[in-house]
Amino acid sequence: MIVEKVVVGPFATNCYIVGDEFTREGIIIDPGDEAKKILGRVKELGLDIKLILLTHGHIDHAGALKEVKEATSAEVAIHVDDANFDRYRSSGLIFGLFYPHPPAPDRLLKDGDTLDIAGMHFEVLHTPGHTAGGISLLRDGVVFSGDSLFNCSVGRSDLPGGNHSQLLESIRSKLLVLDGNTVVYPGHGEKTTIAAERRDNPFLSN
Secondary structure (H helix, E strand, C coil), X not given: CEEEEEEECCCCEEEEEEECCCCCEEEEECCCCCHHHHXXXXXXXXXXXXXXXXXXXXXXXXXXXXXXXXXXXXXXXXXXXXXXXXXXXXXXXXXXXXXXXXXCCCEEECCCCEEEECCEEEEEEECCCCCCCCEEEEECCEEEEECCEECCEECCCCCCCCCHHHHHHHHHHHHCCCCCCCEEEECECCCEEHHHHHHHCXXXXX
């Protein structure tokens, strides 16, 4: 499996390009900004993008969605509880950010859904708390955690749709129960492992 991190935008959002080495098909996770940078790396990797997946609806994870979708013609998938982008576009204005209105999603996800695409199999884990529709994406020893779980930290919960106790419960019940060797690819910052977060994350020590 190809996993390429492209850091984009003023909030240094991790956009991931994930592809299959044999089919040369792939998905883009969280195209937050700098569409040309993302699409340029896709071209360098020689991938045909079949799906654009959003771990949640915040504008720093969806700001380049319109341009990336137009360039790839890929379907867009997001959890049903975060499908209303207008809720989060307005919060982006608080930080002085404005992006084109994202296109409507083609597929609405829920907990336990599976995605078989580009020769890869993923499971959708609903991990609300950062937003109501936050999800993580699990496949074969890796999990893309969006803004739920970070390297020695957790997502903020003071923006619309946030709930701190729900966030901690989501992490403990959906992520920390995974195999300790599972590699965590977060929405910001460096990758980590489930074992490291069980041991070192100060927000989860209790």
